[in-house]
Amino acid sequence: MATKTGKSFIGRFGVHIAVLVFVAIWTIPTLGILVSSLRDKDQIVASGWWNSFASSSQSEAGRLPGASAQTQKDGKYVIEGNIFGDGPKREISAFGVKSSAPTQYKAGSVADLNDGVTLQMNADGGFVLSSSKAFEGDRGQRVYFASSAPPKFTTDNYDAVLFSEGIGRSFMNSLTVTIPATVIPILIAAFAAYALAWMRFPGRALLIAVIIGLLVVPLQMSLIPLLRLYNGVGAFFGVPSKTYLGIWLAHTGFGLPFAIYLLRSYIAGLPREIMESARIDGASDFEIFVKIVLPLSFPVLASFAIFQFLWVWNDLLVAMVFLGTGPDQIVLTAKLNALLGSRGGKWEILTTSAFITIIVPLFVFFSLQRYFVRGLLAGSVKGG
Amino acid sequence: MAAQIFSAIFVIIIGVGGCVAYFWGANRLLDLIFPSRGVSGAAAINNLRRQGYVRPWLFVGPALIILAVYLIYPVVATLWLSFFDRGGTSFVGLANYEWAVGDHDLRNSIFNNILWLAVVPAACTFLGLIIAVLTDKIWWGTIAKSLIFLPLAISFVGASVIWKFIYEYRGEGQVQIGLINAIIQYFGGQPQVWISLPFWNNFFLMVILIWIQTGFAMVILSSALRGIPEETLEAAVIDGANPFQIFWKIMVPQIWGTIAVVWTTITILVLKVFDIVLTMTNGQWNTQVLANLMFDWMFRGGGDFGRGATIAIIIMIAVIPIMVWNIRQANKETGGH
Numbered sequence: 001m002a003t004k005t006g007k008s009f010i011g012r013f014g015v016h017i018a019v020l021v022f023v024a025i026w027t028i029p030t031l032g033i034l035v036s037s038l039r040d041k042d043q044i045v046a047s048g049w050w051n052s053f054a055s056s057s058q059s060e061a062g063r064l065p066g067a068s069a070q071t072q073k074d075g076k077y078v079i080e081g082n083i084f085g086d087g088p089k090r091e092i093s094a095f096g097v098k099s100s101a102p103t104q105y106k107a108g109s110v111a112d113l114n115d116g117v118t119l120q121m122n123a124d125g126g127f128v129l130s131s132s133k134a135f136e137g138d139r140g141q142r143v144y145f146a147s148s149a150p151p152k153f154t155t156d157n158y159d160a161v162l163f164s165e166g167i168g169r170s171f172m173n174s175l176t177v178t179i180p181a182t183v184i185p186i187l188i189a190a191f192a193a194y195a196l197a198w199m200r201f202p203g204r205a206l207l208i209a210v211i212i213g214l215l216v217v218p219l220q221m222s223l224i225p226l227l228r229l230y231n232g233v234g235a236f237f238g239v240p241s242k243t244y245l246g247i248w249l250a251h252t253g254f255g256l257p258f259a260i261y262l263l264r265s266y267i268a269g270l271p272r273e274i275m276e277s278a279r280i281d282g283a284s285d286f287e288i289f290v291k292i293v294l295p296l297s298f299p300v301l302a303s304f305a306i307f308q309f310l311w312v313w314n315d316l317l318v319a320m321v322f323l324g325t326g327p328d329q330i331v332l333t334a335k336l337n338a339l340l341g342s343r344g345g346k347w348e349i350l351t352t353s354a355f356i357t358i359i360v361p362l363f364v365f366f367s368l369q370r371y372f373v374r375g376l377l378a379g380s381v382k383g384g
Numbered sequence: 385m386a387a388q389i390f391s392a393i394f395v396i397i398i399g400v401g402g403c404v405a406y407f408w409g410a411n412r413l414l415d416l417i418f419p420s421r422g423v424s425g426a427a428a429i430n431n432l433r434r435q436g437y438v439r440p441w442l443f444v445g446p447a448l449i450i451l452a453v454y455l456i457y458p459v460v461a462t463l464w465l466s467f468f469d470r471g472g473t474s475f476v477g478l479a480n481y482e483w484a485v486g487d488h489d490l491r492n493s494i495f496n497n498i499l500w501l502a503v504v505p506a507a508c509t510f511l512g513l514i515i516a517v518l519t520d521k522i523w524w525g526t527i528a529k530s531l532i533f534l535p536l537a538i539s540f541v542g543a544s545v546i547w548k549f550i551y552e553y554r555g556e557g558q559v560q561i562g563l564i565n566a567i568i569q570y571f572g573g574q575p576q577v578w579i580s581l582p583f584w585n586n587f588f589l590m591v592i593l594i595w596i597q598t599g600f601a602m603v604i605l606s607s608a609l610r611g612i613p614e615e616t617l618e619a620a621v622i623d624g625a626n627p628f629q630i631f632w633k634i635m636v637p638q639i640w641g642t643i644a645v646v647w648t649t650i651t652i653l654v655l656k657v658f659d660i661v662l663t664m665t666n667g668q669w670n671t672q673v674l675a676n677l678m679f680d681w682m683f684r685g686g687g688d689f690g691r692g693a694t695i696a697i698i699i700m701i702a703v704i705p706i707m708v709w710n711i712r713q714a715n716k717e718t719g720g721h
Contacts, residue, residue, distance in 0.1 A: 011627075012521075012522075015518050015521050015522055016522055018518055019515070019518050019519055019522060019524075019525070019528050022511075022515055022518075022528070022532060023528050023531050023532060025595075026531060026532040026534070026535060026595065026598075026599075027531050027534070028563070029546045029547060029549075029550050029563075029595070030534070030535070030538070030546060032546065032549055032550065032563065033545065033546050033549055036549070044561065045554075045559070045561060046559060047559055047561070048559070048560065048561050048562075048563065048566050049561070050563070050566075172388060172389065173388075175392070176388060176389075176392040179392065179396060180392065180395055180396050180399055183396060183399070183400055184399050184400070184403065187400065187403040187404070187407075188403060188446045188447050188450065189447060191407055191443040191444070191446070191447070192443060192444045192446075192447035192448075194443060195439075195440045195443035195444045196444065199436075199439065199440040199443065200436075200440075201437070201440035201441070204440075207444065207448075208714070209711050209714070209715065210451075210456075211451070212710055212711050212714045213707050213710070213711055214451065214455050214456070215707075215710065216652050216703050216706055216707045216710060217455060217459060217700070217703070217707070218652075218655060218656050218675075218696070218699045218700060218703055219656060220656065220675055220678055220695075220696040220699050220700075221455075221458055221459050221462050221696050221697075221699075221700050222454060222455060222458035222459070222462075223458075223678075223682065223692075223696070224458075224461075224462055224465060224682060224689050224692050224693050224696065225457065225458040225461035225462055225465065226454065226458055227682070228461075228472065228689070229453075244392075244395070245395070248395075248399070249450070249454070250454060252450060252454075253450050253451065253453065253454025253455060254454065254455075256447055256450055256451055256454075256455075257451070257455070260447060284411070284415075284435075285439055285443075286407075286408075286411040286439075289443075310537055313539070314537075314538070314539030314540065314541075314542075315539075316539070316540065316541050316658070316659045316662070316663075317658050317659065317675075317679070320679075321682070328388070333539050333541040333542075333659075336541050336542065336545060336663075337541050337659075337662065337663050340544075340545065340548070340663055347549065347552075347561070350545050350548075350549070351545070351549060353545075354541075354542050354545035354546060357539060357541070357542050358537070358538045358539065358542045361537040361538060361539070362534070362537055362538070364537070365534065365536075365537035369530065369533075373603055376600065376603055376604060377603070377604060377607050
């Protein structure tokens with residue numbers, strides 16, 4: 001096909017450009033939070049992340065030391081020092097003494113501040129304030145300057161977010177929810193799928209229709225009755241109504257229709273001869289299932305496992321309804337949502353937390369993309 | 385935390401072990417009750433037949449119970465609750481539905497949901513199709529597809545943070561650190577607070593879902609395009625069709641079925657959209673949608689289960705046509721097997 005359409009050079013060039021534009025739009029947003037999460041938190045707000053490899057410039061203000069720091073030199077009163085003190089050094093491009101003209105003088109030049117007072121400030125932050133009269137007062141001269149800091153990358157944000165914002169704990173909570181909620185439905189669905197594909201019993205066709213119908217039933221239909229049920233069970237047995245067991249079962253229930261649908265269509269497509277020859281050899285359905293069907297179905301089991309894993313890991317709604325918001329239960333998505341409210345403008349926290357929440361899905365996705373795509377195709381193209 | 389890890393591992397073992405024990409044990413029990421080996425011919429045949437009656441139900445049993453508790457019962461119960469008051473105790477007839485017809489928030493949500501339904505499935509399908517066709521023609525198409533597909537793995541909340549950063553607005557005179565406002569400022573425009581911009585803010589939220597779901601449409605349509613017989617394309621080229629004619633008149637008609645599947649799948653997703661609205665605006669600035677409004681009613685002031693259930697029913701009604709279509713398609717396809 002590639003050689004038949006778009007033969008002209010311009011046509012082919014256009015295709016490359018168009019795809020490049022799409023790829024850029026689809027990757028740049030994610031790149032933005034990855035880069036930002038690794039930047040110094042002051043630099044995140046000082047310049048856009050796309051400028052993070054350039055020096056970021058900012059306007060700063062500071063105060064020179066007061067009269068007590070003055071020394072006498074050549075008959076003049078002098079205050080010397082470095083505006084950055086012992087702190088991190090930045091490069092100064094210009095300075096001034098009025099807030100209306102913060103960059104009036106170039107770095108290195110001598111500014112005349114009237115009354116015989118002069119101020120020289122160098123690019124490295126060193127300054128010399130000299131006067132023919134003695135300085136008075138504890139409040140030193142106010143100075144403004146434009147500084148540029150070299151790009152600074154750090155993993156401090158990750159440290160802060162993982163250990164003091166509670167994201168590390170939420171990460172464990174998410175794993176606690178996700179792994180059982182992925183494993184439990186697989187087994188239950190596999191047995192049901194085999195029965196629906198290869199065993200004859202009354203009501204089978206109806207069951208299949210019901211499961212296909214349930215595929216599209218919105219989750220919202222289940223929330224209120226289940227919440228009432230959970231509250232009722234909790235009150236009856238005197239146990240908390242928001243438990244990990246509750247959310248595992250809920251995710252199992254919500255994942256089952258798709259699991260059964262996906263596994264059934266795959267298992268039904270296995271060659272009939274294998275089943276029949278095994279049956280003739282005297283194998284029971286249970287043996288056929290365990291020794292033949294399960295091993296052969298590995299690809300589709302993997303597909304479903306990836307789906308369910310991603311769906312549970314990324315879920316917010318079910319977690320918010322059936323799980324508490326205390327530190328011992330809140331999952332990553334809910335935690336991130338809470339941080340959006342409480343840490344609104346703190347992009348170093350938000351971008352880092354967001355990146356931590358997406359890192360597991362991205363890893364799963366990249367390492368198992370083949371199975372994921374296979375599952376997608378099997379799960380939806382069937383209807384076409 | 386260590387205790388939590390241990391208890392999680394413990395539960396996994398118990399849960400999985402329990403499932404295995406159930407299936408294995410139930411089968412064993414069945415073999416013991418109706419033995420087919422080591423008994424006389426006639427009895428063995430009889431017992432095998434009895435086993436044949438029972439065993440399918442042992443296999444589908446656990447799934448049936450869970451489906452009944454978590455999906456079938458709640459559907460009925462939600463319908464039932466929509467006729468009751470906020471606590472779900474006293475019958476109020478159609479009062480919740482009367483409220484639904486008149487409520488401003490709900491009308492706004494329905495309007496917004498219709499906007500979402502009109503824009504998102506169409507945009508995803510269209511973009512997905514274009515990207516599928518374009519990436520098929522270049523040597524690095526697989527890499528490009530993989531990157532465009534990637535947002536599908538990202539949670540809606542994560543994606544919302546990602547895009548909130550893109551839409552970030554900072555006051556006049558400050559450095560714009562949101563990409564869009566920075567670009568606009570670079571070209572001399574006026575930065576905007578995108579997510580509170582009346583009416584258009586809905587579209588900025590939709591962009592997030594489109595960004596996530598286009599990869600899904602692309603993968604499925606790309607595989608459907610591969611299934612188009614080469615000869616039909618060759619014949620079109622020989623007849624002198626240009627690439628646009630080939631696309632619209634040869635390719636698209638042959639994959640209508642798949643386009644419909646992609647469209648309906650995304651439509652259902654759109655009806656349920658919740659996370660994006662909750663995290664971006666929580667329904668403020670007229671961006672409310674049904675699923676978020678329902679969540680709101682479930683917990684607002686102790687929760688109003690009657691009204692929440694009514695909103696769920698409204699979402700369900702919108703899904704029913706797709707459900708019927710799905711079942712019909714599946715019946716046609718399986719033809720009884």
